[in-house]
Amino acid sequence: MLSETQGTIFIVDDDRYVLDSVSNLLREYGFNVIPFGSGVEALKRFASEPVDLVLTDINMPGMTGLELLEKIRFLDNETPVLLMTAYADLDTAVMAIQKGAFDFIIKPYRPPYLIHAVEKGINYKRLTRIEKNYKRELEHTVELRTAELNEALHKLTKMSREIIERLTAAAELRDEDTGQHIARIGMYAKLLSSHLGLPNDFVENISVASSMHDIGKIGIPDSILLKPGTLTAEEFETIKQHTTIGETILLGSSHSMLQMGATIAATHHERWDGSGYPCGLKGENIPLAGRIVMLADQYDALRNIRVYKPAFSHAKACDIILKGDNRTMPHHFDPCILKAFDSIKDEFAAIFEASLS
Numbered sequence: 001m002l003s004e005t006q007g008t009i010f011i012v013d014d015d016r017y018v019l020d021s022v023s024n025l026l027r028e029y030g031f032n033v034i035p036f037g038s039g040v041e042a043l044k045r046f047a048s049e050p051v052d053l054v055l056t057d058i059n060m061p062g063m064t065g066l067e068l069l070e071k072i073r074f075l076d077n078e079t080p081v082l083l084m085t086a087y088a089d090l091d092t093a094v095m096a097i098q099k100g101a102f103d104f105i106i107k108p109y110r111p112p113y114l115i116h117a118v119e120k121g122i123n124y125k126r127l128t129r130i131e132k133n134y135k136r137e138l139e140h141t142v143e144l145r146t147a148e149l150n151e152a153l154h155k156l157t158k159m160s161r162e163i164i165e166r167l168t169a170a171a172e173l174r175d176e177d178t179g180q181h182i183a184r185i186g187m188y189a190k191l192l193s194s195h196l197g198l199p200n201d202f203v204e205n206i207s208v209a210s211s212m213h214d215i216g217k218i219g220i221p222d223s224i225l226l227k228p229g230t231l232t233a234e235e236f237e238t239i240k241q242h243t244t245i246g247e248t249i250l251l252g253s254s255h256s257m258l259q260m261g262a263t264i265a266a267t268h269h270e271r272w273d274g275s276g277y278p279c280g281l282k283g284e285n286i287p288l289a290g291r292i293v294m295l296a297d298q299y300d301a302l303r304n305i306r307v308y309k310p311a312f313s314h315a316k317a318c319d320i321i322l323k324g325d326n327r328t329m330p331h332h333f334d335p336c337i338l339k340a341f342d343s344i345k346d347e348f349a350a351i352f353e354a355s356l357s
Helices: 016-028 039-046 065-074 088-098 111-171 179-193 202-210 213-219 233-250 255-268 286-301 314-323 333-357
Strands: 008-012 032-036 053-057 081-085 103-106
Touching: 008 016, 016 032, 016 111, 032 039, 032 213, 039 053, 039 065, 039 111, 053 065, 053 111, 065 081, 065 088, 103 111, 103 255, 111 286, 179 202, 179 286, 179 333, 202 255, 202 286, 202 314, 202 333, 233 255, 286 333, 314 333
Parallel strands: 008 032, 008 053, 053 081, 081 103
Antiparallel strands: none
């Protein structure tokens, strides 16, 4: 595996004869050798210069090979350190392995074994470097792909929301409400959900899904939907069908936002006391998203003009929701949601007024 540039080796030995002979042998095999007569000198150089392998004698005065190994490991956990010793001491070998030694060379060494051990150590260092570079490159690639996927997801989500808004706007154009009604319902629902401490996914979904609450009105005849006077009982029964029509339009999607939209379309006219439509659901049998949008829709309807009523002020709308009148009563609403509304009702007013400016 070694290339023409065989690698740089630090050789450390206090015996000048051994130091020269080992250095000359390794140079003949193409290695770049830097000799040191003491561990202290080698350590100073090691701290400032990259090296592929350290070959050191164990028994040296001043700083032993084991001490040098320990200090090298403190600075660098990857560079292989080969230890040379004149005798095989099992305890010393075990201690050296524990401190991170790569291999042992027993003196007097056999040149082929020494070359093999050195090549093995340098190859290990290079493979370790390749692995690190590969991991770094892989991490960089993953980061880039993740960023690209997040951008694509953001664009897809933005496009999905725009499609939903355009679709619901088409339905709203057939009614007396405006596009601002759609936006306000989303903001009311998000505000209530956040105040109730609901999960972020729920809050984000309902802020968009709530805009689809009346999408079923696209299937109601204009003669009824746009009738300027009071509806007959039969006409009101037709109007009620917008809930089931909306659910049918949105039902069956694998997208969580559209799933919630189907639920809201079907249940945003159900009442806590069971007096709502289309199914007369009661209490917690009404899905939470439907209960939230029901109150949001009721507030906005009270603030806007209808054929049967004028536009009410914020104070009047809140008084009707919290205390009741002939049409709307507090027991129509989930008590927890009603309490949340009471706490943040002035923020509803801010949303409504901002939409008019």
